[in-house]
Amino acid sequence: MQLWDYVQGHASSLTFLTYQHASLAFQTVLVGTLVAVLIAVLVYRLPFMSAFTLTSSRVALTIPSLALLALLIVPFGLGVVPSFIMLAFFATMPVIGNAIVGLRSVPASVIESARGIGLSRWRILLTVELPIAWPVILTGIRVSTQMIIGVAAIVAYVLGPGLGSLIFSGLSRLGGANALEMTLAGTILIIIIALIFDGLLVLLGRLTISKGLQ
Secondary structure (H helix, E strand, O other): OOOHHHHOOOOOHHHHHHHHHHHHHHHHHHHHHHHHHHHHHHHOOHHHHHHHHHHHHHHHOOOOHHHHHHHHHHHHHOOOHHHHHHHHHHHHHHHHHHHHHHHHOOOOHHHHHHHOOOOOOOHHHHHHHHHHHHHHHHHHHHHHHHHHHHHHHHHHHHHOOOHHHHHHHHOOOOOOHHHHHHHHHHHHHHHHHHHHHHHHHHEEEEOOOOOOOO
């Protein structure tokens, strides 16, 4: 009951923080996806480079996010810029692996058939390979999105936008008025954002993946 009273009393600020959090996650995942697919397109035909990129992307995920944020403070200061760069970096990593695996899993016979009807390499990539690899790439995007929505909370440490500020303010004031309600509200709203985004990505998959690949 106290949580509901808190939500009702702070609806405006909670709505704004939720929008900030969702917007930051959406933008960083979008940028990360574009970068990841571009990198995958450049390396997937090169066995050594694709293996190196796959390994590097997995190792990069072990970098502590707070440590990377601390390093980014030096050149970029506090606020949105280091938050965006850190999240976009981590958003890229899961998608790179899936994009490379998806592109390399396209049957050679399909590619040869496309060449046989006179399609150029780039047309084969855009009209044959990427559509076939899309279900695997989309899985990487879903993983990336869920991870980023959670990790985005820590950008509050560098005065970044989103619900993290609400959570950490509540934690720093535990025992005080509304401290628990602040923490719970922020956490629940992050979970809601994650569920909505995942539902939208599932819908996107149903609309964009060929029925023969589902």
